[in-house]
Amino acid sequence: MQAVDSSTTNLAGVSLSATSESDVIGALHNILARSRVIISADLETPYSCRSYPINRSVTKCELDQPRISAVIKERQEQLDAALHEISDLERVMDGINNLYRQLIEKKDGITHSMNLHKRLVSGIWRLPTEVLSHIFVHCFPETSHISPPSKTLAPMLLTRVCRRWREIAVGMPRLWCRLRLYSSEVDNRCWESIAFCYDLWLKRSRGLPLSLEVWCRSDDSNTRLRSFIQPYINQISSLSLHFSPLTNWPELMFENLSALQELIVCAYNDSKMPQIAQSVSQLPLTMRSLKITFPVLSLHGFSAFTPLLARLTHIEVAIYQMNAVPDMLVLCPNLSSLTILTGVKQQMRVSRPITHQPSILTHRS
Missing domain, CATH: 1.10.287 (Helix Hairpins)
Incomplete structure (x- = not known):
């Protein structure tokens, strides 16, 4: 057993220079x-x-x-x-x-x-790196995107177990391809810390296609966030945008998205739809999937996304009336999957024949 502090002396008649x-x-x-x-x-x-x-x-x-x-x-x-x-x-x-x-x-x-x-x-320590890598992929939470501060969830949790697990997790680019980003008003020091965390995460993706979920909360912070993701703009294959009613539509987010294949929009402001449709219609030819979870669209609002609709293969959209579906299909000749979101149970009535490629039609109330 180690001795007590040698600087203490004369303890009740006992010297503490080597006291046990x-x-x-x-x-x-x-x-x-x-x-x-x-x-x-x-x-x-x-x-x-x-x-x-x-x-x-x-x-x-x-x-x-x-x-x-x-x-x-x-x-x-x-x-x-x-x-x-x-x-x-x-x-x-x-x-x-x-x-x-x-x-x-x-x-x-x-x-x-x-x-x-x-x-x-232990048995798990002796597992080959390839097997551990396969297990790590299945450790992801059910949520589609992950926030970097989530130290209790994979992949950040995997980097905190031991040195070997950290090396394996950091060396797996596919673990770092999904990210949720928030654009909110913070001071410069706080933003530098957040940006460092985001940047470290995205660098680990090593050029693989990225799936980003962006929550736009203020115009100034949207511009700052756009500047941050600029170095990774050609990696973005899936982009999910959520913005508040008081926030302008972030048009800058759509510039140079040369690899974009999927776009998800949740806009809590009906008046922004014409501006959204104009921006979305200018997306690259790689675009194949469009999801608009809010607001609920009419046939007129849906048709505003032409000519993008002609090359889409998957659409998920909320509409007012199921009767608009046949006309929607006419606008989407290459469609293979269509998911309709409605607030009430409705039946689709077809008043005229429609010729279309084989498709999967899903109705979710």
Whole structure:
């Protein structure tokens, strides 16, 4: 066992230059034995307030002054002894606290060493990197996108288990291709910290296609966020945009999206739809999937996305009336999957024949 702090000396008659826990315990026993004498001492005298009559004459007190002075001297000696014992006890307590800290550190070291050696003989430690990589892929949460601060979820959680797991996780670009970004008003220092976290995450994707979910909350922060993702703009294959009613449509987000294949829009402002349709219609030829979860569209609002509709293969959209579906299909000749979101159960009535490629039609209320 390690010695206590060597700077502490003269502990109840025991030098602490090389004091062990047994010396501290022995000193504590000595202090307790001496302190019992002080604690058990009777402090009552004929002159105590509880026993000395108040109506005694002053003359009597003057005659007893020698005895009272002797009592005061005795009390001073008892006080000095009590203070000395308190001082010694404080030194012992410091030694005990020091020993306690050393034991806690020793316990932590033993636990760490034991866990390390347990891992060396465990089955999962012996798994090949390829097998662990496959397991890591299945550790992702059900949510479609991940926020970097989520240290309790994969892939960040995987980097905190051990050095080997961290090296494997960081070396797997596919683990770092999905990310949720928030554009909110923060000071420059806070934004630098957030941007560093985002940038570290996206760099680990190593050029693989990215799926980003962007929550637009203010115009100024949207511009700052757009500048941040600019180096990765050619990697974005899936983009999900959510913006509040008070936020302008972030047109800058649609510039140079040369690899975009899927767009998801959730706009809480009907008046923005013409502007949205104009921006979306200018997306590259790689665009194949469009999802508009809000607002609910009419046939006129849906047709505003022409000519993009002609090359889409998947559409998910909320509409007012199921009767508009046949006309929607006419606008989408290459469609292979259509998901309709409605707030009420409706039936589709077809008043005229429609020729279309084989498609999958899904109706979700």
